[in-house]
Structure formats: structure tokens, C-alpha cells
Amino acid sequence: xxxxxxxxxxxxxxxxxxxxxxxxxxxxxxxxxxxxxxxxxxxxxxxxxxxxxxxxxxxxxxxxxxxxxxxxxxxxxxxxxxxxxxxxxxxxxxxxxxxxxxxxxxxxxxxxxxxxxxxxxxxxxxxxxxxxxxxxxxxxxxxxxxxxxxxxxxxxxxxxxxxxxxxxxxxxxxxxx
Amino acid sequence: xxxxxxxxxxxxxxxxxxxxxxxxxxxxxxxxxxxxxxxxxxxxxxxxxxxxxxxxxxxxxxxxxxxxxxxxxxxxxxxxxxxxxxxxxxxxxxxxxxxxxxxxxxxxxxxxxxxxxxxxxxxxxxxxxxxxxxxxxxxxxxxxxxxxxxxxxxxxxxxxxxxxxxxxxxxxxxxxxxxxxxxxxxxxxxxxxxxxxxxxxxxxxxxxxxxxxxxxxxxxxxxxxxxxxxxxxxxxxxxxxxxxxxxxxxxxxxxxxxxxxxxxxxxxxxxxxxxxxxxxxxxxxxxxxxxxxxxxxxxxxxxxxxxxxxxxxxxxxxxxxxxxxxxxxxxxxxxxxxxxxxxxxxxxxxxxxxxxxxxxxxxxxxxxxxxxxxxxxxxxxxxxxxxxxxxxxxxxxxxxxxxxxxxxxxxxxxxxxxxxxxxxxxxxxxxxxxxxxxxxxxxxxxxxxxxxxxxxxxxxxxxxxxxxxxxxxxxxxxxxxxxxxxxxxxxxxxxxxxxxxx
Numbered sequence: 001x002x003x004x005x006x007x008x009x010x011x012x013x014x015x016x017x018x019x020x021x022x023x024x025x026x027x028x029x030x031x032x033x034x035x036x037x038x039x040x041x042x043x044x045x046x047x048x049x050x051x052x053x054x055x056x057x058x059x060x061x062x063x064x065x066x067x068x069x070x071x072x073x074x075x076x077x078x079x080x081x082x083x084x085x086x087x088x089x090x091x092x093x094x095x096x097x098x099x100x101x102x103x104x105x106x107x108x109x110x111x112x113x114x115x116x117x118x119x120x121x122x123x124x125x126x127x128x129x130x131x132x133x134x135x136x137x138x139x140x141x142x143x144x145x146x147x148x149x150x151x152x153x154x155x156x157x158x159x160x161x162x163x164x165x166x167x168x169x170x171x172x173x174x175x176x177x
Numbered sequence: 178x179x180x181x182x183x184x185x186x187x188x189x190x191x192x193x194x195x196x197x198x199x200x201x202x203x204x205x206x207x208x209x210x211x212x213x214x215x216x217x218x219x220x221x222x223x224x225x226x227x228x229x230x231x232x233x234x235x236x237x238x239x240x241x242x243x244x245x246x247x248x249x250x251x252x253x254x255x256x257x258x259x260x261x262x263x264x265x266x267x268x269x270x271x272x273x274x275x276x277x278x279x280x281x282x283x284x285x286x287x288x289x290x291x292x293x294x295x296x297x298x299x300x301x302x303x304x305x306x307x308x309x310x311x312x313x314x315x316x317x318x319x320x321x322x323x324x325x326x327x328x329x330x331x332x333x334x335x336x337x338x339x340x341x342x343x344x345x346x347x348x349x350x351x352x353x354x355x356x357x358x359x360x361x362x363x364x365x366x367x368x369x370x371x372x373x374x375x376x377x378x379x380x381x382x383x384x385x386x387x388x389x390x391x392x393x394x395x396x397x398x399x400x401x402x403x404x405x406x407x408x409x410x411x412x413x414x415x416x417x418x419x420x421x422x423x424x425x426x427x428x429x430x431x432x433x434x435x436x437x438x439x440x441x442x443x444x445x446x447x448x449x450x451x452x453x454x455x456x457x458x459x460x461x462x463x464x465x466x467x468x469x470x471x472x473x474x475x476x477x478x479x480x481x482x483x484x485x486x487x488x489x490x491x492x493x494x495x496x497x498x499x500x501x502x503x504x505x506x507x508x509x510x511x512x513x514x515x516x517x518x519x520x521x522x523x524x525x526x527x528x529x530x531x532x533x534x535x536x537x538x539x540x541x542x543x544x545x546x547x548x549x550x551x552x553x554x555x556x557x558x559x560x561x562x563x564x565x566x567x568x569x570x571x572x573x574x575x576x577x578x579x580x581x582x583x584x585x586x587x588x589x590x591x592x593x594x595x596x597x598x599x600x601x602x603x604x605x606x607x608x609x610x611x612x613x614x615x616x617x618x619x620x621x622x623x624x625x626x627x628x629x630x631x632x633x634x635x636x637x638x639x640x641x642x643x644x645x646x647x648x649x650x651x652x653x654x655x656x657x658x659x660x661x662x663x664x665x666x667x668x669x670x671x672x673x674x675x676x677x678x679x
Contacts, residue, residue, distance in 0.1 A: 159312065164319075
């Protein structure tokens with residue numbers, strides 16, 4: 001238990017320091033790489049609570065795809081102009097709001113008794129339902145209990161695809177004439 | 178799980194299939210008129226299935242492990258959305274000539290968004306609610322940018338970003354609710370909260386009994402307030418309304434709002450319907466209602482653009498509907514008061530007829546004049562007598578004068594508020610109605626009292642004329658004889674689990 005707790009604190013510390021770096025570092029490329037560190041640390045937190053599938057997808061999708069796309073986007077845009085807009089006079093205000101949200105959230109966490117038993121059972125069922133591993137359980141759950149949201153998500157992706165194609169398609173030559 | 182689930186979900190499945198069919202037919206033939214009329218005829222299928230399900234009234238309404246609940250409440254809204262989608266598609270027949278090549282996709286996206294709304298009205302589980310909400314919002318963001326002008330692109334972009342922000346708030350709230358109750362199903366959340374209350378897990382000095390739940394519900398309501406166009410999440414409305422294509426704006430203001438209220442009603446009553454919690458969120462909505470009404474009305478006063486005016490009008494109308502949400506039976510000792518949610522459902526249906534009459538009338542006129550300012554409507558009483566009359570009926574109903582459905586809606590909402598001990602809220606509503614008279618009547622005055630800018634007559638297209646006529650007729654019919662609609666709203670609300678008396 002203590003090793004688990006230690007691992008959790010280590011991963012959480014990396015995540016928090018990385019997240020603060022993302023906001024505070026003036027260089028956007030460095031910020032992008034710090035974002036990668038944060039996301040990987042969160043994958044570590046998932047591992048600590050035995051959500052190996054979640055950890056794996058976190059590394060693949062957020063650590064891999066999303067960070068790469070972000071870095072590409074940064075490199076393809078003119079970052080020199082962007083830096084001017086990164087900091088403005090609202091920075092103290094933003095810090096104040098962030099601090100307020102932090103205080104509010106931690107107060108809520110500390111003051112309310114989150115029923116650990118209910119949460120614990122649901123995590124346990126994910127880990128070992130009927131002796132199956134997390135992967136098998138996830139696959140099964142996705143196509144039985146969560147079939148409806150899963151199918152709706154496919155519709156959402158279809159719509160996003162169509163919307164993106166329509167909006168980025170330039171007018172046909174006939175339109176321009 | 179099996180055939181019964183598919184039968185229950187058949188209206189939603191039919192609508193999704195129709196959306197895909199519209200896209201495929203457009204791709205294969207490229208004839209947008211064909212797509213438009215095919216979709217319009219196809220809308221009969223989900224409508225017929227909804228009516229059949231309403232009549233059958235199956236005892237087991239839960240679908241696929243409780244992901245959705247197809248009760249009469251959801252079927253009421255399913256029918257409403259189908260009707261609104263039909264009207265919007267008809268209104269786009271001529272308007273779509275501005276979309277250049279993408280008319281088929283326009284219909285497909287409207288139908289996809291309608292599918293999302295139908296799912297949203299039935300969703301009984303937090304993840305399904307979130308995914309359906311995204312399916313509702315994403316097509317609208319694309320549709321708002323359809324005109325390929327700067328204003329239209331701005332409207333789409335603002336909607337997309339603010340929709341993302343509100344989704345983030347909503348998701349954060351849902352996480353707290355899940356963390357607190359250990360389940361995502363609304364009926365199980367209700368049971369879990371009941372257990373906690375019985376075992377003394379609630380602190381009566383804290384709003385909602387616990388800070389975790391307080392934070393969860395507050396964040397979730399903030400996320401939904403964006404959908405409802407309620408203050409303080411109304412900033413996107415005027416810009417989106419002014420820049421977006423008018424048929425899309427009509428869809429947004431009628432169907433999107435109804436979907437938002439449907440899911441909020443279901444969450445509040447099915448998950449947080451216990452009297453102790455109801456008192457808390459009732460107070461929250463009472464404040465939101467006053468702020469939303471007043472803000473929308475005051476901002477509407479100086480507007481010169483009709484679409485922007487209607488944007489602020491939609492905000493203030495949302496405020497009136499919120500009064501109905503605040504009217505809960507827990508405020509009184511009566512115990513079995515369904516007037517609050519019933520008045521909201523009635524208001525939404527009446528508002529659909531009313532606002533469609535207004536928007537279709539505006540589309541019929543601006544299709545020819547291409548002028549969205551109030552001054553551009555001068556003398557329309559002479560230039561387009563029929564359209565101006567239908568538009569005037571819609572505006573009078575928005576204002577809430579007899580003999581229109583808007584009058585009845587306000588009567589029922591105010592009545593519900595008074596009966597649940599919120600007389601001050603009803604009074605605020607009446608005062609706001611008076612303020613709103615100024616800007617609604619200004620459009621009517623321009624149409625009938627001011628001299629026309631040209632003598633050219635504006636004829637009404639047959640299909641658009643029929644759709645506008647039906648909407649205006651409904652606005653008057655349910656104002657004179659509201660009983661049928663009122664009864665349907667009551668049946669719908671009573672089928673919602675957690676509403677007193679069910």
C-alpha cells in the first residue's frame with residue numbers, strides 16, 4: 001500500500017508541476033512538451049489504481065496523437081506573433097480565478113464525505129468482473145451496458161466529419177467564376 | 178435487451194437512418210430538392226412510431242440497461258422535435274439557395290441534430306446524456322457557419338467554443354455526481370440519495386446536503402444553462418442569431434431549447450427529485466429566472482436588427498420557462514403538484530408554434546428583401562398582407578396577449594409559481610411581460626403603421642406559406658382551446674419518474 005501511495009504522489013507531483021509549467025512557461029513549444037509530461041503522469045495515476053486499459057489509451061491517444069498534433073500546429077503557425085497574445089493584462093485576474101476555483105474545489109472535497117465504498121465497488125468490478133481482466137470486461141461492457149452511448153458516439157464522429165468537410169471545402173470552380 | 182429495446186428506441190433509430198439516407202441520396206443523385214422532399218416525407222416514420230409508442234404505452238420503458246427511458250415524456254418531445262425539423266426543412270427550401278453546393282448536407286445535419294435531441298429527451302443515464310448533447314450541438318455549430326460570410330463563421334465559431342466550455346462544466350459536474358453516488362443511472366442516483374438521507378449522510382446546514390453534490394449539481398446546471406440560453410450563459414445567443422442562417426436559428430431557438438429543458442426536467446425530477454433537494458434547486462432556478470428574463474428584455478429594447486432582437490427575446494422567454502422549473506411541489510404542503518413541470522412542457526410546445534410562426538414569417542419576408550433590420554419590415558402589412566398577419570400573430574403570442582398560446586403559457590407558469598409559494602416570482606414575470614411589449618410591438622408597428630419603402634408585392638411561397646400558417650394556427654388554436662395540449666403535457670410529465678403523483 002505504501003509503495004502504491006508513493007507512486008501516486010510521485011505521478012501526481014509530476015502532473016501538477018507539468019500543468020503549472022504549461023501555463024507559466026512563455027515558450028509554447030516547451031509548454032507543449034510539458035503538456036506531454038503531464039499527460040503521461042496522469043497515465044501513471046491510472047496505473048496506480050489498476051486501470052491499465054485507461055493508462056494505455058492515455059499514453060497512445062493523449063501522450064502520442066494529441067501532443068504530436070499540438071506540436072505540429074504550433075510549428076505550422078507563426079508562434080512569434082502568437083507570443084504577444086499569450087500574456088495580457090488579465091493575467092492577475094486569471095490567477096485569482098484559478099486560485100478561487102482551487103480553494104472552492106478543495107474545500108468541497110474536504111468538507112463532503114465522498115462515499116468511498118460505492119466508488120470502490122465500481123472500480124473493483126471494472127478490475128475483476130467474474131475473473132476476467134480489465135480489457136475483457138471493458139470490451140464486454142462497451143457492447144452491452146454501454147451500447148447506446150457507444151453507438152451515439154459513432155454518430156457524433158460522423159457529424160463532426162461531415163461538418164469539418166463542409167466548412168473547410170473551398171467553393172467549386174463554378175462558384176468562384 | 179432485444180426486440181423490445183429496438184421497438185422502444187425505434188423513433189430515434191428511424192431518425193438516425195433518415196439522416197444517413199438524406200446524406201447518401203444527396204451524394205448519389207446530387208439533387209437537393211429530391212433530398213429535401215424525401216426527408217420531409219420520411220419524417221412521417223419517426224412521428225408515426227412515436228404516436229404508436231405513446232398509444233401502446235409499454236410498462237417497461239427502460240432501454241439497454243437503463244441507458245434511456247422511452248416514456249410518454251420523451252415521446253411528447255420526440256413528436257415536437259419531428260414537427261420542428263419538418264418546419265425548418267420546409268423553410269430552408271428557398272433559403273438554401275444561398276448555401277451553394279451543400280443543400281443536401283444541410284438537411285442531413287438538421288436530421289442528425291434532431292436525432293440527438295430525441296435521444297437527449299429519453300436519456301436516463303449521465304454518459305448517454307452527455308453524448309446525446311454533443312450530437313445535438315455539433316451539427317448546429319456547422320449549420321450556423323453555413324452561409325460562408327464572416328458573420329456566419331463567427332456565429333458558428335462562437336457556438337462551437339462556448340458549447341465546448343459548457344460541455345466541460347457539465348462533465349465536471351457529472352463527475353462529482355458520479356463520485357458522490359457511485360452510479361450514472363438517474364433512477365439509481367435517486368435511490369442512492371434516498372439511502373444517504375435515510376442513513377443520516379446528509380448535512381442539513383449545507384445546500385443540497387453535501388458540498389460534493391452541491392458542486393456537481395451547480396456545475397451541471399451551468400452546463401445546461403448554455404443550452405437553455407439562460408443567464409449568465411447567454412452571451413453567445415445574439416451573435417449566433419444575427420450571423421447564422423435564419424432557418425438554423427429557428428431550429429436552435431425552438432428545438433434546441435426544448436431539448437435542453439427536457440433533459441433538465443428529467444435529471445432534476447428523476448435523480449434529484451427528493452423534496453429536500455427540490456427546495457434547494459427551486460431557489461436556484463427562481464434567481465436564474467429573474468436574472469434571465471430581465472437581462473433578455475432590457476438588452477432587447479435598443480435592438481435594430483430583427484434577428485438580434487429575436488435572440489434577446491429567446492433569452493427572456495427562457496426566463497419565463499425557468500419560472501416553471503422553480504415551481505416545485507416541495508415548496509408547499511400540497512404534496513402532489515405537477516403544475517410546475519406541466520407548465521414548462523406546455524410552454525415549450527406553445528413556444529414551438531409561436532416562434533416558428535415568427536421565424537418562418539421573417540424568412541418569408543427577408544428571402545425577398547434581404548434586409549434584417551426592423552426598418553426593413555416597414556409597410557409589410559401592405560406589401561405582404563398574409564405573411565405580415567401570420568408574423569404579427571406570432572409576435573403577439575410571444576408578448577403573451579390573448580387569444581394566443583403565449584398568453585395561456587404565461588398564465589399557467591405564473592399560476593404554478595403562485596401555487597408553490599413563489600408569488601414574487603410571478604410578479605417579476607408579469608412586470609417583464611410588460612417591458613417586452615415595447616420591442617415586440619415595435620416590429621408590428623413597423624409593419625402596419627409605417628410607410629413601405631417600395632411598392633413591390635411579396636408573394637408567399639406555397640410550401641413556406643402552409644408551414645407558417647400551421648404554426649400560426651397552432652399558436653391561436655392552443656390559445657383558445659389549450660385543454661388538449663395541457664392534458665398531453667400532464668400525461669407526459671406524470672410519466673416522468675420522480676414527479677409527484679406518478
